[in-house]
Amino acid sequence: MSRAVNGRLKEAIASLCRVLSGLGINPETFRQAKFNRPEATAEFWKLLYGLLKKVCGARTSDLNDENIDAQIRFVKSVLWYYGYGILDFYHLPYDGSQGSRELLLAFSWLLHTQHVLEKLLEANKIRVGDEISVCMCDTIKTVRCKSKEETALPFSQRGETDIRYLQWLNGKLRFCWRTLHTAKLEEVAVLHKIHLYTRGCHIDPNINHLSVTETDLLRQPENCNKLVKLLESENSRLKAYLEWKRVESVYWQWMESVLDCKLEEARSLQLQNSRNENNTLQIAEFCRGNVHTIGEVEKLNNNLVRLHDELEEIVSCKKVLWNEKVKAREKELLNMREFCATVMKIEQEVKKKTEDLKYHCTHIKTEMHGSYRLVFKDDKAGFTKSVNRQSSVDVIKATEVLSELRRKEVKLEKEFKKLQKECRKKLDEIAESMDGVICIPPIKKEIHIEKSGKGNLT
Amino acid sequence: MLPTDCAQRLLSILNRAQEDCTEQKKQLEEHLSISRTLIGKWKINVPGNPKQEASNENEHGDEPSPEECRDLELLNKALAKALRIRESILATGSKVQGDAKGIEKGVDKKPAPRNSAGHQKSTCKERTPKSITATSTSKTSEPIKKNSCYLLKAPYRTDPERKRTRGVATSRLPSKGSKSVGRGAVKASVPHKTQVSNSADKLDLEQGCNGPEVMDSPVVESVREDSKVTKKLLKGPEKNLDHPAEEGLAESQTTQRNSKENAMPPSHIFTLKEQGVTLRLPLSYRTAYVKNASLWEKSYIYQKNRAESAPGMQFIQRIQATFDSVMPAVSPAMLEEEVTCLTNGYTFMHQKLEAEQFVEEDTDVLSWEDEYSRLLTLEGLQNVVSHCLLKLQELLKAAEVHMKMDYGDCSKISTLADCAVFSEPKCRVVGSMTSPLLFYSSVQELKEMAALKLRMQVLHQQLAIQKVLASELLPLLDSEYVQPLFYRAIYTLLCEAGEQFPVLIRDDLSD
Structure with a gap:
């Protein structure tokens, strides 16, 4: 590798590490991992664990295991989930003593296919605005989390339970919902007031007013430095990301050479021991499986079969009726050509509708997701005009x-x-x-x- | 009475829901208390000035000696006493009301500059520990601890110019309109240099500072000696908004100037409602914010232009070519996605069919065109269903492969949620790197949004609870004899969400 390429590679890895700052990875570790040095292994496991925990954090709230064995299990299960298919990776020992090259390969695969860098930046994003999530993902999560804990925590209730106690609990819950409702309404009312009173105070003309965090910053200026520091560190991460995007191609070329190293080594190993005996994969040792989906698939299958049968019945019944009707009407129809044209027209219309339906059933709908910064725009102000169109700001x-x-x-x-x-x-x-x-x-x-x-x- | 295990499960889900709700409420309350504070009255202070003050002292080398501090302490005590007396007199005499108010204000304000004491490496702080502790307690409950607020600070210098402004300030009640505020700004910006060791004057002086702070950005500029700057100030916040750069420049100039003079850190009572529009974000924050926004935007553009031919594609293709054949073709993630998609499709088609049947019941006589169109639609629906079924067969195969690789271990785990690490739906926007905005035009919209979101959350919870309740309670009714009381309770829970009761009437004709 020429010196220039080497320099650019160093630059690329350095900027990558800067984006990943906080996860404690060192550019030197990448080089060590290429040569499968055992000393790089621990750092890579740590990186993968930290990264994946952050990126899939919301989904794995119960994970805060310090023990390396559990961390490795977790990383393996996530890679399995995303469909990483190199068995050697899954066979890596649980003490985290070796396999840095495998880890580097797995990391790079994740980096490219799962866009982990972007997800990481997004997950760490500093939010200064008053945000509202437009989807229900977070609330569904809480419902599910609950049922998860349900089995973990046995309820220690002594003696027998009267059903009236259940009713009482249910009533209490409903009352709780109501008070929550009132509190939420108050919250938005106050929020709106803050927006209203601070109009014209924001630097961003699209936003125009301050958020709670920003207003509080003015009330308690001592927090300002802290927030500014956070923003600055995010800025440096973003800068590193942009830098990485500019030079990443050299990294990928280098990764190919890492892959070559591995393949070469594997070839020579294969010559020594004629057959790799380890080519089965027992995912149960790290992954607690996916019964969830198989149950869902089966349920869905049953539903669809039922729907199919129902439709078949209706359609055949209708067909008979239709044929009879047509026969009866045949004499009334004067113009055969006109009739055919109408039929054609209907067929085309329906065909189009069916195509739409098919698309609908096989593609995930693009629904609104994620958090949005709440911005008050008076209707009178004519807010379509006030939006800065040239920027890529997403507005709903x-x-x-x-x-x-x-x-x-x-x-x-x-x-x-x-x-x-x-x-x-x-x-x-x-x-x-x-x-x-x-x-x-x-x-x-x-x-x-x-x-x-x-x-x-x- | 309920069987123990069944009761346990039911109680656990209800309690869990309750905990969840309480937890949310707690979080909400915390957030709300911040917002409420912001809406209410608050004090504003200038963090930059105390620092300057402190450094000033060091520069000039006129720090108070320990003896001076002791004297100061004594003086403070005497002053406190005097003010107590003065206050009690004022409380009775109503005609000097304006003055009393002024004092009160001075009192309230006093701890505020100290709030920012954390910023400074103040020597004064060390040397007058007593006054510090006193003020820090008064910080929490200002009006009650008035006395301790009257403490003098070490560099007891005052300026006669400011003193003169007092006349204007005291004659005015706490500033109401921007007009009077503007006036205050001019007065306060008058240079002040002379030192006066009269402590009583100092109190009044502070009060005189009330005006300018409303006008000024609370964190940025405070005292301006230059008439040019004063003029700019007078022009008001609009000007500042339009020329942030200019303001920044002026600010740095002022800071330099400020370091040469001994500025009192002024503060005042502030309400967002009246003076909110005059607020300006600190320069450091603004700079960081603007930079941050533009960097996100740039990153977002990279995201948008992410093409398949992106660098690294070749590596990915090569590494995926070495994937082992033992691995299933469909990853769990893909499987999950496809299943979600097909499930949505199923619900949609089911609704379609129901709608078709509904129309049928509705109208007996249809034109032949309509009838034909509907027949074709149903046939189309049937086609789509078969298509979905085919696709599902593949997924089922993949799911079975996954199962086999588990060696059936998963079937041992009792509940679904417990089993799959990734059973929770993910928010698809993750990684999109946008900073989207949601525009609302009235508080009603905001309220409805909040109410609807909560309503949906409640419905989700209700659905989950309903399912558990039904699966646990219904089998209990299969026994030979059902107690009416029991029946009624179950009916209420399962069919009325606990809101209404059925009426049970004893109908014993044999009696």
Whole structure:
């Protein structure tokens, strides 16, 4: 490798390390890893663990294991999850004593295919604005986390439980939701006031007003330096990232040479011991599997089969009806050509619709996700005009988010009602079989109480 | 009575939901308390000045000696006493009300400059420890600890110019409009150099500083001796906003000048509602912010232009070529994604079918065109379903391969959530590197958004609870004899979300 290339490679690795600063990786470690030096191994495991924990952090909240064995298991499971397919990697020992080259390869693969650098920057982003997430990912997470802990923590309740206690708990929960609702409304009201009162105070014309964090900065200026330092360190990371993007190609060329090294070594090893005996993979040792998905696949399969059968029945039935109808009408139809044209037109229309449907079913919809900085823009100010169009700022309006949320809410509500209805059906059956007792269900409410309570916004 | 294990599961899910809710509320309250404080009255102070003051002392070498400090302490005590008396007189006499207010203000303010004492390597701080402790306690509860606030600071110098402004300041009630504020700014910006060791004057002086601070950026400039700067100040915040660079320049000039003079760190009571628009973010923050925003934008552009031909593609292709054949073709991540996608598709198609059937019930007579179109639509739907089924078969195969590699270990784990590390849905935006904005135009929109989000969260939770409740409680009703009370409780929980009760009537005709 020429000296110039070498220099650029050093530059690339150095900027990469700067982006990864905080995860404690050293440019020298990369060089050591190329030659599979054992001393680089620990650092690489640490890097991968730290990186993946940060990037998949939200999904693996229960992981704060200091023990190297558990860390290695975690890293392996994540790579398995993303489909990294080099068995040698999975066979690396759990004491973290060797395999730095394998780790370098795995890291580089992640870097490219999973965009971990970008995810890392995003995850560490300093948020000074008042942000709101436009999707429900975070809340669904809390629901699931809960059921996870549920089995981990046995509830130590002595004695028998009366069902009325359950009812009481349920009522308490509902009360809690209501108070949370009130608190949320107060929060946004205060937030809005801050936005309103600080109009014209922000440097960014798109934002115009201050956020809570920024206003608090003015009230407590001693926090300012801290925040500025944080921003500056992020700036240096971002600069390093841009630098890395500029010079990364040399890194990838070098990685190919690392791969060559490995392949060469493997070839010579294979000559020595004729067959690599270790070519099975027992993922259970590091990964706690994916029963979750297989259960879902099976359920989905059943649902689809049922839908398919149902459709088949309906369609065949309709076809018969249609044929009869056409036969009956045949005499009435004067112009055969006109008829054909209409049929063609309908067929084309439907074909287009079906194509759309097919696309819809095989592609993930692009829904709104993530956190947005809340910005107050008076309608009178005409906010489409005030947005700086030349910048790449992504802007959505609250009305869009609201309609999306409403749509999802209706869907969920429907699902919940459906479950209740199923239960009601079963309970009605049981009531009929009860001797000497008549059950009069409560009167159907026209408006959902929760909703009417919450919809009251004025 | 419920069976123990069933009760345990039910109680655990309800308690967990409760904890979750309380936890959220706690977080919300914390956040809310910050916002509430911001909306209320707060004090504003200038961190730059105390430092200058401190360094000033060092430069001039006129730090108070220990003897002086002792004297000062005594003086402080006497002063406190005098003020206590004065206050009690003022409290009774209403005609000097304006003055009293001024004193109160001075009192309230006094601890504020000390707040920023952390910034300085102040020698004065070390030498007058008593006054420091006194003020630091008064920081938390200002009005009650008035007395301790009257403490003098070591460099007891005052300036007569400022003293003169007092007349203006005291005659005015705490500034209401920007007009009076502007006036205050001029007065306070008048140069002041003479030293006066009269301690009482100093109190009044502080009060005189009330005005300018409203005008000034609280953290940036404070005292300006130059009339040019004063003029600029008078022009108001708009000017500053338009020319941040100019302001920055002026600021640095002022800082230099400031270091030569002994500036009192002024502070005042501030409400966001009245004076919020005059706030200016500190220069250091603004610089960092602007830089940060532009760097993110640049990174985002890199992201957007991310093409398949990106550097490194060749390496990836080569390394993936060496992947072992034992590995399943579909990774768990891909599998998960595909399944989610197909599940969404299924729900969508199911809804479509329901809608079609609904139309059918609705209208008996349809034109032949409509009928034909609907027949074709259904056929199309059927096609899509078969297509999805085919795709699902592949996924099922892949999932089975994964299962085999597990050696069936996973089936031992009881709950799904416990099993999969990655069972939680991820937010797809991660890694997009944008700094998106959400524009809202009224508080109503904001409120509705918050309410809807919470409502959905509650629904998610309700769904989860409903499922567990149904699976645990319904089997309990299968027994021969069902207690009416028990039945009613279950009915309420399962069918009415605990909101309403059914009425059970005893209908014993035999009696």
